[in-house]
Amino acid sequence: MEQMRTTVRMPAELLKAIEVVRDLEEFPTLSDFIRRAVEKYVKEKRREKVTGECKKLAEGQDAGALAEVDITDYARRMAQAERGEL
Numbered sequence: 097m098e099q100m101r102t103t104v105r106m107p108a109e110l111l112k113a114i115e116v117v118r119d120l121e122e123f124p125t126l127s128d129f130i131r132r133a134v135e136k137y138v139k140e141k142r143r144e145k146v147t148g149e150c151k152k153l154a155e156g157q158d159a160g161a162l163a164e165v166d167i168t169d170y171a172r173r174m175a176q177a178e179r180g181e182l
Contacts, residue, residue, distance in 0.1 A: 104130065139178060146177045 114129060123129035 142178055142180060146174065 114126065118129045123132065
């Protein structure tokens with residue numbers, strides 16, 4: 097995976113709060129912590145978007161059709177959507 101270096105500015109209070117909650121064994125550097133936090137945020141936003149799209153598509157649909165859904169295929173497509181592959 098290609099990595100790029102960037103600089104992020106943030107308030108000193110936020111940096112202090114991060115140091116209080118950061119587990120040094122799991123996140124040895126501030127960079128590791130922020131990277132994981134951003135990855136988690138992006139995944140949550142994708143999930144929210146997919147959920148919203150699913151709700152929008154389901155409006156006015158017959159709920160009985162859901163009983164006929166291939167759950168395995170649905171779960172696979174949701175995982176792909178989370179990874180940004182759809």
